[in-house]
Amino acid sequence: MNDPRRVLDHDFPLKELGKVAPYGVYVLNDNTGFVNLTTCSDTSEFAFESIRAWWLHVGRVNFPSAKKVLITCDGGGSNGCRVWLWKEQLAQRAQETGVEFIVCHFPPGTSKWNKVKHRLFCYISKNWEGKPLTDISTVANYIKNTRTKTRLKVDFRVDEREYCKGKKVSNELFENIDLDPLGEFGKWNYTIQGFKS
Numbered sequence: 724m725n726d727p728r729r730v731l732d733h734d735f736p737l738k739e740l741g742k743v744a745p746y747g748v749y750v751l752n753d754n755t756g757f758v759n760l761t762t763c764s765d766t767s768e769f770a771f772e773s774i775r776a777w778w779l780h781v782g783r784v785n786f787p788s789a790k791k792v793l794i795t796c797d798g799g800g801s802n803g804c805r806v807w808l809w810k811e812q813l814a815q816r817a818q819e820t821g822v823e824f825i826v827c828h829f830p831p832g833t834s835k836w837n838k839v840k841h842r843l844f845c846y847i848s849k850n851w852e853g854k855p856l857t858d859i860s861t862v863a864n865y866i867k868n869t870r871t872k873t874r875l876k877v878d879f880r881v882d883e884r885e886y887c888k889g890k891k892v893s894n895e896l897f898e899n900i901d902l903d904p905l906g907e908f909g910k911w912n913y914t915i916q917g918f919k920s
Contacts, residue, residue, distance in 0.1 A: 743862050746773035746801075749843040750785075756843040756877040757781055758866050762859055763886040770801040771812035776880050778822075791823045797834040804828040804911050807892040814900040818917035828911040846871050 744765040748757040757780070759773035774794065782789070796802045802809045813824045829837055851865040859881060866879045901919050905912040 743856070743859050744769065745844075745862070745866075746770055747839045747843050748774065748777040748781075749839040750781075751838060751842075753785065754842075754873055754875050755781065755785075756839075756847075756869075756875060758843075758847070758877065758879045759882050760859055760863060760866075760879060761882045761884070761886060763884070764888050765801050766886045766888055766890070767801045767806050767808035767812060768890065769882070769884075769886045770809060771816070772882060772884065772886075774813075775816060776882065780880065781878060789822065791825055793825045793827070795827045795829065795837065797837060798828040798831055798911060807897045808890055810900055810902060810915060811892045811896060813915045814902070814917055817901075817915050824915045825905070826913055826915065827905075830908070830911055843875070843877070846875060847877070 742762060744761050744763070746759045746761075746765065746769060748759075750756075757773075757777040759769075759776050761769055763769065774792075778792070782792070794802075798804050813826070816822070817824055834840070847866055847869050850869045851862075854861075854865070856862050856865075863879055863881060866877055869875065869877045899918050901916045903914045903916075904910070905914060
């Protein structure tokens with residue numbers, strides 16, 4: 724290359740460039756991915772809004788008669804098994820739509836088996852490998868142009884909502900969530916059907 728681009732050798736945050744947080748949904752049934760991008764923080768509200776955006780733009784079209792949605796996700800982070808706001812957001816959506824959410828968290832040390840990592844984000848990462856991600860448009864462009872031999876199709880959305888860290892759910896509201904633990908490991912596996920009447 725005659726005109727190499729100068730870049731930093733580590734991922735230090737630069738205020739003038741901002742930041743990008745992705746949240747991905749991967750559907751095993753049809754080998755499709757959906758990535759929601761924000762320049763705000765990766766919060767429980769953003770995680771839930773990403774699931775909601777997938778449902779509105781892709782899910783309800785591909786699965787019009789679905790009454791249940793199975794979500795597998797890591798045990799920590801914005802959609803972690805101990806995060807009350809994540810569960811409260813799911814309960815609100817279940818209440819509004821009548822769709823039941825079945826959530827299965829990967830136990831500690833097993834998140835590498837999460838399909839969203841090794842069937843979606845690994846290919847997105849290969850696509851932008853060695854290229855500077857200077858802004859959200861660049862990130863979005865690499866995501867939408869991700870291709871695989873198995874014909875993975877990736878859709879994306881730039882989420883312009885503001886997400887603030889530190890939102891809390893009261894004990895009273897949390898206790899009112901219609902949450903049923905599943906099996907022996909109910910801390911990691913549960914169903915949410917809305918709020919108790």
